[in-house]
Amino acid sequence: MTCHSTDSTETAENERRSESESRVVDTDRNRIAAAMKDLKKTGWYWGTLTANEAKEILQDAAEGTFLLRDSSQRDYLFTISAMTSAGPTNLRIEYKEGKFKLDSVVLVKPKLKQFDSVVHLVEHYVLLSRTSCKGSGGEPPGPSLAPPNGAVQLLLTTPVYAAMPSLQHLCRISINKVTRRVQDLPLPNRLKDYLTDYAYHV
Structure with a gap:
């Protein structure tokens, strides 16, 4: 028969809860940071x-x-x-x-x-x-x-x-309005990366 103390059980639960909350905070922080980068x-x-x-x-x-x-x-x-x-x-x-x-x-x-x-x-x-x-x-x-x-x-x-946004940025918006398949365009990879870095219409 194994006996666990209440203190050790509570400590383990608190650690699990703390890890879970920490993951949520990290996810939120990353999501908000990504939102700010786009904005x-x-x-x-x-x-x-x-x-x-x-x-x-x-x-x-x-x-x-x-x-x-x-x-x-x-x-x-x-x-x-x-x-x-x-x-x-x-x-x-x-x-x-x-x-x-x-x-x-x-x-x-x-x-x-x-x-x-x-x-x-x-x-x-x-x-x-x-x-x-x-x-x-x-x-x-x-x-x-x-x-x-x-x-x-x-x-x-x-x-x-x-x-005033750059001409490159305005062109990127115009291209993204026309197609979502940027990777299929006959363009250099560096330019494709620029287009997909902001894949919005506005």
Whole structure:
């Protein structure tokens, strides 16, 4: 008959729990670091911009113009500031369990899509908004873009750049809009690597 002390059992459980929590923290840290790396390439990530500064930048912009900045609220990492028909507004981005999604009312939250990166999230809603604006009979805007209570519709169509992006970057976006099969293009490997390093449409 083997007898284990309660202390040793609790210690083993605590060590396992600590290892598991450490893995989660490392995963979160890596996911957020990767998100930041992509964001810094976009040109429309403004960093520590305040809500008032974002409002001033968007004040005379067309509806659908947007930028992304750090959130001023401690529970959130990022905020999208966008121009609506009623003026500038802010929409926070939530990070939970390794995924990014738009913050919204509790009833809508389960319907909102989740993404591995912030740029992918923004790209998704930009494509939805542009399809909606064209009226091409494509997929309708998601619940966060067209509130059910008749409130102002949020469109994301045109990013505001913090600094003018390079011609190479703009070309990369244009090529990625046309094809997802960059590896099949008759280009040098170094150029393919550059194209796939930022494989987004916005």
